Amino acid sequence: MGERLPSLPALRVFEAAGRLLSFTRAAAELNVTQAAVSHQIRALEQQLGQPLFRRSTRRLELTAAGRLLLPAAASAFSTLERAVAELGRARAMLGITTSPFFGARWLAPRLARFAGRHPDIDVSVRHTQAVLDLAAEGLDLAIRSGRGYWPGVEAELLVPMDLVPAAAPAVAARLGPDARTAIAGATLLHNETREEWADWLRVAGLDPHLSEQGPVFDDEHVLVEAAQSGQGVALVAPGVVAKEFEAGALVEVADLAIESCGYYLVYRPGGLDVPKLAAFRDFLMAEAGRGAPPPRRAWGKNVLPPGAKML
Template sequence: MSDRLPPLTALRAFDAAARHMSFAQAAAELNVTPAALSFQIKSLEEHLGAPLFRRLTRRVELTEAGRALAPGAKDGFETLMAAWRSARRVLDSNTLTVTAGPAFTAKWLAPRIYEFARAHPDIDLRFAASLRRMDFDQDEIDVAIRFGYGPDPGVYAVPLRREWVTPVMTPDLAARFPTPDSLTQAPLLFDDSIDFLDPPCDWPTWFRAVGITFTPEHGPHFSQADHAVDAAVAGAGVVLGRRAMVIKEIADGRLVAPYGVALESKARFRFLCREGAEQQPRIAAFRDWILAEIEKTSFISDALTIIPVEDVPAP
C-alpha cells in the first residue's frame, strides 16, 4: 500500500462528512453538490483501498478505517487553517485585533483610543470585548489584555502597572463622608467581578487595612466593574474602585479617592500576544502606547499608600 497522500480536496470532503455524519450537510458547508462530494469521498476510498463510510438508509456511519482517519483529518485541517490565518496576519500590517474584557474596554481603552488612532492613522483597530479566553490563531486575535494572576506560558506577556482598589466616590459624597469612620454610614457599592481574588480585595479587608472592623451587608452588587463605576459616577454610592477602571475618572475629577489608602493585589492586567509577534511594528506600537498611557496617570497611584492585601491582618 502506497503512503502517497490523496488529493487535499478528497480529504477535505471526508473531514466535512465525518464531522457532520451527513453527505448533504457536508456538501452545503463546502458549497458543492452532494454528488460532487460523494465523488470525492469515493475517490478517497479508492485511493485507500477500503470504504470509509457505511451508506445506510438516510444516514452514514464511519467504518473502522474512517474512525482511524477522522481525528487526524480534523486536526490537520484546523492546523492548516491556523497557519494560513497566521500567514495572512503577518502580511496584514494595517489591522490590529485586540481582545479585552468588556469593563476594561469600556473604561480604559475606549476613552483613550483616539490618542492611538491619531498617532497611528495607518493602523485599523478591531476590538473584541469578551471575557472568553480566545485563541490567537483560531480567533484571529493579535493582542489580548487579560486580568488575573498568570503565569502565561507559551505567549509573550508584559505585566502592566500594579493593580489596586480604593474607595472612590463623587466629590459631593466625599464631602458628606470625609473619614474612613464615616464611610461605615455611606451607601456602599459592590463590584463582584473581583470576588475571585485570593486574598480578597473587598470592603471588610479594606476597612481592616485602615484599622476598622466593619462588614457591610447591604448595597447594590454589580457583576461588571464598569457598571459599578458608572453607578458611583452617578452618585449612587461608594465603590472599591479598581485602578484601571477608575483612574481616568479620578484624573478627570468625576470621582475622588479621599482616604489615600489602597489595597494591592498580585493579580494584574497583562499584555499578551504570540511569542515573536511582539516584534511586529503594529503590535509593538500598541504595547508601547499602552505603557505610555499608564504612565500619564501614575501620579495618582504615587499619591496613595498602597498596602499589599497579603499584609492586611486576617479577621
C-alpha cells in the same frame, strides 16, 4: 476542460500595450525592454492563433480579437490588484481583545492617537469578559485583568489596579474628616464579589464582615455610575477612572489603597517580532507611562510561580 489560459506575464504585457497603444510606453511602464514586450505579444498571438494588434510604422491598433480581449484582461488585473491590496490591509490589521470596561474607559480614548501615528495599521477590538485563546481566535494581543500568569503566553503589566475607596463629592462630604472609620457605616458598592471590600476593611482595621452588605454589580460601568450618582462608596482603580477623578465626579474618600490585580498586555511568545504588534505594545506602554520593562516569561502549562494562583 476549457481552453488553457495564456501566462499572466503575457496577458499583463498585452493589457499595458493595448491600453497605451504603444510597445515603447508599455515597456517603460513595466520596466522591461521593448524587445521583451514584442516577444510576449508574439507568443500570446501564437497561442491564441490570431493577431491582437495591427502594426504600422506610425501607429498601433487593436484587432477585433484585441478589442475583445483587452477589457477582460484589464478587469482581471484590476480584480487581482484589489484582492492583493485587501490582503495587505489584512496583514496590517491588529486584532486585540479586552474587557468592555477597560476598552471604554482606558483604551478607546487613546486609539485615535495610535491611528494618527500609525495610519497603516488598523485596530480591531473585540470586547468580552471571556479569556480567549489568541491563536484559536486569530488575535494578536489581549489586555486581561489578573495577576499576570497565564500558561503559554507573555504578559506585561500595563495598568496596576491598586484599589482606593471613591464616591461622589456629596457622599464624601457626609463621611467627614475621619472617612476611613466612617466607611464602616456607608453603603458599600461591590464589583461581582464582596472580597475586595473585605480585604480593604481588614487592612483598615475594621470588621471585614461589614462587606456583607451593599449591592453587587456584575458590570464595572454600572458600578462606577452608581458611585458617581451618590449611591455609596466603591473601590476603584485610579488609573482606569482617571477621567472621573479629573472631572470631580469621583473623589478619593480615604488615603488607603489595597493591592489588587492589574491589566496586562498578553501575546504569544515571539509576538513582538511582528512589527504591528510591537508598535502597538510600545504605544500602550508609553501611554501608561511604564517605559519598556522586560516581558514576563511564559510559564509552562500547569506550572505557576510560587504563591501564584490560576485565574
